[in-house]
Amino acid sequence: MNANLTSALIKRIFTVSFILLLLLFFAMVLGLSEGSTGGGFSAIWRSLNPSNADDAMLASIIWKIRLPRVLVAALVGAALSSGGLVFQALLKNPLAEPYILGISGGAAIGAIIGILLGLSRFPGVNLTAFSGSITTLLLILLMASGKSILIKDALLLSGVMVNAFCSAVIMFLISLTQDARLHNIMFWLMGDLSSSDLHQVGILSILLLPCFVVIFRYSNIMNILLLGDELALTMGIHIKRVTLILLTTTTFMISATVSHCGLIGFVGLVIPHLLRMILGPDHRILVPACLLGGGAYMVFCDLLARVLPAQGEMPAGVITALIGAPLFIILLKKTAS
């Protein structure tokens, strides 16, 4: 016990962050070097010192098309993973996730309404998406409240229903849209990163980075919330205030990613679970780990979405759902037993 536990904690945070930062860096380099126009690691090197016209074109593909995309993927992955982590801690349910609970769906409805109204993506669509997700959040909390013994299941079931309802509203809105934007909306809905540019990277950073700081600030308090409301209260935690701040921040974060990249599901489930299994339950370590690890995971998924189809590409949300949905079922079975 005399061994330095304090510095051990800080050392652990830094070690974990450093390893995952390396992973993120590796993912980003891979994301930059691979793509439909080919490349490989040497391509990045050549693009830095272009010696002919081919290299110059490659350089512009790598730095103008792939780089923003990789950065957006990293930001979105970080937001979705940490968002899932917060939901799981606050709702004390390991299966809670913004996408499964329909928060993302609500944001999507808001975003589509914004798009149909002809609002600009920022801040117009961002705001409509935020109001959409906040509304669904309130709906779910309202439906799941009441002292049910099966509160965990009540929450998930409410989420499933809200999600189904949101999908119906989305399809309804889409079926009203008869113009050329339809394909774009559909593609965006499935979680599309292909239209990313540096301007978008800037906006997303401004929106998301402060949220990351807020979530890390409350990481230790999330540990204590796990012990239950009574204990947390008598240990000096303002539960209502903390819950409000965290839920609002997370919902804001999710609506920002949805309005920019559509519906990307299950990232907030897969990454926190994986990291919790490896690193244990301490949120002071899990928050930075989810930010970096989630970013890396999303960059990988986006890369797969780009290179798997022989022609063109598929939305990144397809990949995350293909990996995430089976895992959700496995986890559900594990929790039940």
Place this chain on the structure above:
Amino acid sequence: MTPAIDVKNIYFSYKKEIVLADISFSIEKGRFFVIIGPNGSGKTTLMKMLSGVEKFKKGKLKLFGRSIRRHARKELARQMAFVPQTIPTDFPFTVTELVLMGRTPYLGVLGVHGEKDRDIAEKAMQFTGIAHHSQKKLNQLSGGERQRVFIARAICQEPDIILLDEPTASLDLAHQINVMSLMEKLKKEKGLTIVMVSHDLNLASMYGDDLLLLKNGTIVKMGSPRDVLTESILKKTYGCELIIDQSPMGDFPRVTLVPGKRGTILKVKDIPGI
């Protein structure tokens, strides 16, 4: 001397149903105070008022002479620690990590602890006899050991008062005595005030300095075990037969239940299907 806890005319209702009505009592510093009463008498609600988890509708509650409403949450947590009845186990924190969480009211937002905090945690674990489990995960321990981990966590809060909600309810005999003796030791050696909700009248009699008997949200009787645990009071309050005599262990009453009188309950052969 200012009492540790002073309750005056407290009312609490839940959905128009009155749970506690006009409750007044005070607990002197350094006493072992046990709240007893039948199911639904308002024991747990009273405990929640005392711990500040629930806000009472009417009345006054003072801690060491100062209104509970004037304490900030963090300040309250440094004065009073709570040990719950059911211990959450889903999250595999180690014993040390969990005990150290008790230091939260003294630490910054990220809960980074120093040498002093580790010392306090170490001593608390030794005191409750779980130091040898310090690196184990919470879900690897038995119910009784887990309870002692949560008591060590409460001690880490360095409180003047410890509140316990039926801490022995799900424990076997050895662990029951162990928990009660720990509380008595805290009272005697550290001068802590112990407030406990309990269903076990004999444990209450053996360890309690003062008992508070509740029924239907009002106080039936308050006083020493000898004053409260009498046949007439208990028969009326619990509605069952019992015998009170002196405990072979000392100068305090012993409660023995008497099986229900024949005729007041159905005979087995009268129950269809059996």
